[in-house]
Amino acid sequence: MNPVLHSKRPKPWRMISLGVFALVGLASAAAMGLTLTDLVPRESGARTGKAFLGAALSPALEHTNWVPDDAPSFLSSILQATKRTLLIAFAALGLALAAALPLALLASERTWSGSSSPFSKILPRATRILITLLRSVHEYLLALLFLAALGLTPGAGVLALALPAAGVLAKVFAELIDEVEPGQFLALEGLGASRPSAVLFGTLPRALPDLAAYTFYRLECALRGSFILGFFGFPTLGLGLRLAFEEGDYPTVWTHLYALIILMVVFELSSAAMRRRLKA
């Protein structure tokens, strides 16, 4: 063993941090009374699980409950719920995007680098605080608050999804904008372009593929969020799933699950294809 190299090896903080990490996990598990035996389903749980999994291959294709004669057919009501899930997600992401771009430009270091105006200290900091606050409240908590404030209207769900999404988008956008190499930006500034136009035409275009790729990813998140909003009464796919599950109507649950899975797979594949083209 080379004694010089050995003395220069990294200090044992890795092992220590791993140990602390595992200990903290074990300690909190113990504090919360989590035991391994509780991981095994009891009798009733096992029965539910069996019934649930047993229905996986036979999803419901028509109403299993009594419905009025003039009610739309089961599959068309699933389609309608899917449509509403999509619409809420798209509306939320559209609003979030509209808010996130200006916020990101305000929070980016590039916009303010070397500026001596009094705003250059306060504005980016204030924007970053606003962004952090937007992200800090979970969308489902917001959804419940908005339900109380506005009543059950799709707009409440859209707002609940849009506000945190705007925060996350703005944070990541600002990071991505700051990572663009400053070549074109400096060139434009050297030619006498104003700061806003140097950022808009020298930096933003180069960040655009990354911004778009991240937006696609957030769209998937918005879609998941929109699905879950149904659990709180919004008329998306989640609503039908929850009601059916509580009735023990597992075939209907599976129809909703398959609708979600198809939606997610189609989205993942198309957004992966788009991202591949963007990066190329």
Added chain:
Amino acid sequence: MKPEPRNQRIKELHSQRPRSFGLRLGGILMAGLVFYSLISPSLHLQTLFALERRSNLHRFLTQDLLPQSVQRDGSGLTGWLAWAWSVLQERALLASAQTLGLALVAIVIAAGTAALLATLAAREDFPQKPSRPTESRGDAASDAGPSLTPAGARKRAAPGPGEGGQHALIGRGLRLGFGLTRSLPEYLLAFLLVALLPHTAWPAVLALALHNGGILGRLFTETLENVPAGPSTSLRSIGAGAASTTLLARWPEAFTRALSLTFYRFETCVRDATVLGMVGIGSIGYLVVEARARQDVPEQFLLVLCGATIVLISDLLSRIVRRRLRVA
């Protein structure tokens, strides 16, 4: 007027710029859907500004948010603070601790499992370029890669003749698994698991751990594949096998970044843990639905503030640790 040759050149370059029909179609489709959703009659978003909503909102802001006791004796902010402190002591502080506990257990399970599986999923062959591609990017952004399509499949040309078929198959399977567990919402997983498992916090922990394990698995795999090739090449050259190369050369190089990624996911874990209690597990979310059932809006509001505070604190902690790690 004849165009000058310089303009000609610009036009030429303009016509040669990379274009993709699919991308344009996708972009237009996306923009169209956003526009349609904003004006669509099935969402009728304009009703948000209807008179009835406004009066609802007015009542919410002026009356609903204040607890009855405070309204009655008109004690204002001090009264609210006293009431808030009593609720905190009674149950909200405990629930906050439970929320943090959920996130901690989940992230430890997720990171442990992900580290094991990533070791199996990481490809053996060495990266061609002296790579550093994921280093400078924002951590959050590195979450954005494709997941159902195996990451890195495009980077490589045809697989080398020596590449073990079985190992590649395991890697592919694991990557697909990472993608699948990520694409299901963790709230849905928790909701389904509550019905199966005995009444403990496990459903929420498992749901969080599955979702984040998938994401961390993918990120760890990429990190392991992108470490500088030096140490593993030299270990290989003196006859070390695959297992010892990964353990002794790749992991030490990847460790700091893996830890940083874990802390980044921890922030998200805490955020998600605040709502997972809604499926019926002691934590902030549970108290929120309980307060909602009692139509206790002031308490709901206080709990939302509580949740935000936990998220902000863990954000701050994680940011400090990650900055340290970047320096180390």
